[in-house]
Amino acid sequence: MPTSSHRRSRPERRTGRVPVVTVVAVAAVALVVSLVVAFLPDSGGGGARAVEPVAGAQVSGSPTATRTAVSPSPKPKPSPASPSATATPSATPTGAAGASGASGSSSRSSAAAPAARTASGSAPSAGRIRPGTAYQGVATSYDIGDGNGACSYGPTSDVMTAAMNTADYETSKACGAYVLVRAGSGASITVRITNECPAPCEPGQLDLSRQAFAKLAALSAGRIPVTWSLLSPSTSDTVSIRYKTGSTQYWCGIQAIGHRNPLARLEVRTSAGWTSLARTDYNYFLSEQGAGCGGTIRLTDIYGEQLTVEGIAVRANVVQSTRVQFARH
Structure with missing residues (x-):
């Protein structure tokens, strides 16, 4: 009976293989389905976010993923001489800001250096004689x-x-x-x-x-x-103002003395605002109708710097100190 029972069990085992294969197939399908579900964007698994940059689904959305996707090289920092090193900064806000800042910084540094300032045309009001020119x-x-x-x-x-x-x-x-x-x-x-x-x-x-x-x-x-x-020399002198002989509140000539840089313009404040006075070949600025005579004066040098002077009364042929001076270039 054991033998007979054992023999009968073999066909049952052979016939039982079909359900096993089916179960295996079903299990495989279930595994595939679970994997697909696991890798869907809605899944909260860390593995899904790790795969997305490789597939290009959310490259720009994750800075970490962007750096990983953009730089396939195992080196943490690309060579500055390589095209990728040039492209990477320009493609990111930080890199773009850095480039702009460097340009702005280079430009400010140039303006601080005497030769660079003059050579770069930093004297907008200069006449025939321009700084930085031999x-x-x-x-x-x-x-x-x-x-x-x-x-x-x-x-x-x-x-x-x-x-x-x-x-x-x-x-x-x-x-x-x-x-x-x-x-x-x-x-x-x-x-x-x-x-x-x-x-x-x-x-x-x-x-x-x-x-x-x-x-x-x-x-x-x-x-x-x-x-x-x-x-544009070093000097301890300050600018002085002198009204021409014969000047009054109705007509005046104004002269600036001791300015470090050539003077480009002299203006007086009137009820209509700042008024630029005409310059004579004997180096006085004239207010033919007396506008601004005895009022606030504004001096501008060839570099565009302005000095505003108040409290200079109309005192003909008297040199009056202002205690101010243009910057050195």
């Missing part, structure tokens, strides 16, 4: 007498002065400018423009005081080739 010309000499000249600054004990040719004098725009003059020998001097040199002085020519010329060459040389350029 001018070729000749130097001659003359007896400056008491130091007074076309700029109407009056007598002075300062002998390191010069007269600018008419073209570059430019209706007194050159008045008060500090100029570095270099000779072919390598000698150099700094002079202040206080006068105009009319024809036959030619563009580029400087007529130096004899004392200044003598520091570059022997007076007997008479005429020497030079290179000169505008300076």
Whole structure:
């Protein structure tokens, strides 16, 4: 009976294989279904988020996934010389901001350096004489007498002065400018423009005081080739204001003295706002109808810096200090 029972059990086992295969198939299908469900976007499993970047479903939505997907290389940092290193910063807000900041930073650094500031055109109100430019010309000499000249600054004990040719004098725009003059020998001097040199002085020519010329060459040389350029020197002086002789509240001429940088504009405040006064070739700014005479004055240098001065009364031919000065460039 055990044997017979055992024999009968084999067919039952053979016939029982069909249900087993079916169960295996059903189990496999169930496994596949569970895997599909597990990998659906709605699933909260960490594995699903790990797969999404590879499939490109949410690359931009996850910074971590973005970095992983963009950089297939196992190296944590790409080489700065590689195209991917260039593309990665520009594709992200941080990288873009950094690039912009660097440009802005480079630009600000350039503006802080004297040569870069002038070379980059940071003197919007400059006339013919521009900072950062070397001018070729000749130097001659003359007896400056008491130091007074076309700029109407009056007598002075300062002998390191010069007269600018008419073209570059430019209706007194050159008045008060500090100029570095270099000779072919390598000698150099700094002079202040206080006068105009009319024809036959030619563009580029400087007529130096004899004392200044003598520091570059022997007076007997008479005429020497030079290179000169505008300076924004260190100085302890402050700007002063002087009203012209004959000035009243009904008519006045105003002059600025001792400014570090060439003056581009002088304005007075009136009921209509700031009014720019016309500049004469003798270096006074005139208010023909008296507008603003005795009121607030605003000075602008060639770099665009403005100084506002108040409390300067109409006192003809009196030099009045303002206690302010333009910045050095």
